[in-house]
Amino acid sequence: DQQVKQNSPSLSVQEGRISILNCDYTNSMFDYFLWYKKYPAEGPTFLISISSIKDKNEDGRFTVFLNKSAKHLSLHIVPSQPGDSAVYFCAASARSWGKFQFGAGTQVVVTP
């Protein structure tokens, strides 16, 4: 049972434009959400997170939006750069659990 879903397996965006990655979850117990970036043959690295008490968190070019009623979050990357080409994973956790569920990932390709 996939509790965290990233329905877009890939995304192609032009350099300088905005990248928007989407993530949906089903478990209302989730109260903390994270985005990770992964290059081939490397471990994922943390990008940005958001607690369920907020609806937006911003860090430089990265902004995460959370819509709890829709059980949906998104990651905006502005402006997109060639180095942003990677797989992006959405993750969710419930603080009482200590476990993190990941989505299937979205491959982002930033073209010149």
Added chain:
Amino acid sequence: SQTIHQWPATLVQPVGSPLSLECTVEGTSNPNLYWYRQAAGRGLQLLFYSVGIGQISSEVPQNLSASRPQDRQFILSSKKLLLSDSGFYLCAWRDLSDEKLFFGSGTQLSVL
């Protein structure tokens, strides 16, 4: 600062052979430890997690097992590998004061 070490980076094993992947964390005590697997073209699947020495929770019934003989050591094992065990294995840790997961560099396992 905290670091996580995972080895080996790549491993090619025949079907039916045993497996032992090791992960150690430095610079922290009593971390939560995790094993994830990324199968080809798939997301990150949680295999095992541990909240303390000798305490292992299995998320998915399978051909693998995990052990935590020391506070900062987490081992993934198999007595007899299957073809379906191929994938990219990731160890991760979480400081209890932080909601983020930190990943190791991963092990690419190919079972032939």
